Amino acid sequence: MFNKQKAIIIGGGISGKLAARVLSDFFKDVVVIERDTESLGPYPRKGARQGEHLHALLHAGQYGLEELFPGITENFYASGAVKINSTKDLAWFHHGVWKLRYDGGYTTTLQTRPHLEWHIEKYIKKIPNISIYYNHVVKNLLYDEDENRVYGVEIQNNDDTLKTQKADLIVDASGAGSISSSWLEKLGIHIPNEKVEIGLKYVSKSFQLPDNNTRDWMIKIVYPNPPIEKIGGTISKVEDNRYIVTINGYQDAIDEKEAVKNDNGFLELAKGLPKLDIYNEIKDGSPLSKTSVFRVPQIIWKRYDKAKELPNGLLVIGDTVCRIDPVFGQGMSIAILEALALQKIFRGDRDTLQRSIIRFHKKVPQIIAPIWNMVITEDFRYPGISGKKPIGLSIQQWYAKKIFLLSSQNQDIYDSFVKVMNLIQPITILMKPKILTKVLGQIMSKK
Template sequence: MTLNNKAIIIGGGISGKLVARVLSDFYKEVIILERDHEPVGPSPRKGAPQGEHLHALLHAGEYGLEELFPGITEDFYGGGAVKINSTLDLSWFHHGVWKLRYDGKYSTTLQTRPHLEWHIEQYIKKIPNVIFQYNQIVQDFLFNEAKNRIIGVQLKDKSLKADLVVDASGVSSLSSSWLDKRQMAVPTEKVDINLSYISKQFQLSGKKDRGWKIKLVYPNPPHEKIGGTISKVEDNRYIVTLMGYHNAVNDNAVLKSDESFVELARKLPKQDIYQEIENATPLSKTSIYRVPHIIWRRFDKLENLPSGLLLIGDTFCRIDPVFGQGMSIAVLETLALKKLLQKHHRELDKVPTAFHKKAGKIIGPIWNMVITEDFRYSETRGKKPVGLSIQQWYAKKIFLLSSQNQYVYDSFIKVMNLVRPITSLMKPSIIKSVLIYAFSRK
């Protein structure tokens, strides 16, 4: 295989690291430009303020990560991550009912984001042609106007040329502002959700068998707007993340004291999380992360996008984090990129355009599924999907059936974890169960 000379990745977060892994097989040199300091351990970093909050890899994300980094799952466990039975160790209150608990033979890994990201970075550092450059802020692209091609990046004190530039820097990316300045309007889908994420780590009291490793208490929209999750992570710690849609949480008030955080947990639809932390020992400060809107920049529809530029991760689409899909989408995008690189390895210039179209197909059904739920609140603003009321009605019946019908819930688990398409919930047997449930309730 003929290797191209150099690829540059803007952003050393999870998406940037994943891309570096696949590009290392097709480029002689891969440079990751990261604005943060080099980490000395698995700790939150300034460039990822969301890192102190609960994160999850869905099944599709876990399987894909293991494909990209063979053996990394066992490394997670060796570092203290918690392996659980996905349907037995999960206690989930959703839309006013508790989901069934049974042994579905699925496993999930519970860990903090810094722990996950640290292990990926250690793996990447073993790849000889991947180079991290820390404390680097990209100020501009190097652009060949005549060829409409990105040919590198401009840093504060130097310029770097490359055959490919990947922007994995996140929602406030250089690419978006740079394209706007050049009047290359990117078609954009944006939905206002005004979400607040509030997290804190605890040492729980007692040694009782709680019967769960992770517990989710979701709001039942449209009247309930506050939910929360408590999850076991490394070193027998528990991370509690509370969230509120449409400014339902007074951010300043909850930051006042540890007690304020606990009192917010009391407002959840169920008291389970509050009862666990009311006498627990706080291990961290209270952290807040705000998501005023989710956004999907349709680079797949921009016809005059400069060649030599590839967008991935939150740079392409920031999804509602409540559904825990962001990291898994990045993994699926990276696996798609790997296949395209293999297909076009002799003509790598074809890859960015083909990738953006493929990424759009990955994001599309997930975006639609997420905003169908976000639009249960009347305050949500944005473009509504076609057939919204029907989708919401059907999804609600699936959620409620998941408390009593194991087949329906198992099918939903596969869709939620991105291992089956949402169309799998339209099988005749499931439609029949939904209709029987709906009319029997009437």
């Protein structure tokens, strides 16, 4: 089963756990270095400041997670996660119109990020050749200049003791502020990147809502209509009959000091959404948590695939490579798709370990590129957003807007959009002749 000896993973977040699961099939020993303390349940952790905000697991992510951890979806539901009909139980106000509501046969799981991560960790702990070092921080990478190879890490525990660990493979899954990019720059290896300044702020709070027999949704999204509107929000049912409300604002449109001042500050923020639906739900609700703030001033894609002479033995994954706009809920699903790609490469690769690393780094952009393009096409609807714009941006924005509006009228078009949004079909399906005809027909009807 094992044809390689040891892998060390920097970071025990979702990407790190997924990498550990995959590599446990191919390495005799897998060690995860995690700076946080061991979680005793589905609770937010210090190292994942975004954990108190709303998260989504898209269909591609949900199917992939089940493939990696058989039975985990039912375990989610058994411990309180909410199973919904993706198109029937979602009320979505998007670009000034409400999406159609119908039974498309898709299911989505609503839950908090700590709940999801806790279940993944329980699976990881059952794998005998995975060890997790909690309260440990990687301080440096061990490097052999003659071989141009990373061969281990220097780690520090919470009593400041330093020690080294050697391995055949070092995986950096520590996120956007990872050690790898700064360490490589010091080594003289430049990592090209694509960066877009979005000035995003998340403000979230949990509520207990009063009973309401007319409530016909499990999750409701009120999305801003750019460029005029910059603030949107989502209210979602999660485990323990709670509701999370997350309000997001681009270009620093949210005054976070007012929002966190008291409960009324959060209500006033909700009152400023394009629709009063969320405010009307929570104004008579009972707050269950403090108001949390998370900032994403920029999104960035570090192009490790374009870097020259990367050291052997180093593999990067997850937010270490790309932090994407979280409003679209794609981050966790991207991490899962990357883990599945890594698994496929190791299963089919009889070449050297380094060749497998190179193949993975070349595969990752194929996963990220179409998603990145979709996201920044929307982000660039706001004037003043800085960054590299995709080719044909205005045409893409025009066509996407037509699809958004038709999704309020045409079930076939919305159904195709749902597949694209959930990363189970490429965006090209929205350009099939049948959909093109509908788009053109809408234009002609207005002449």
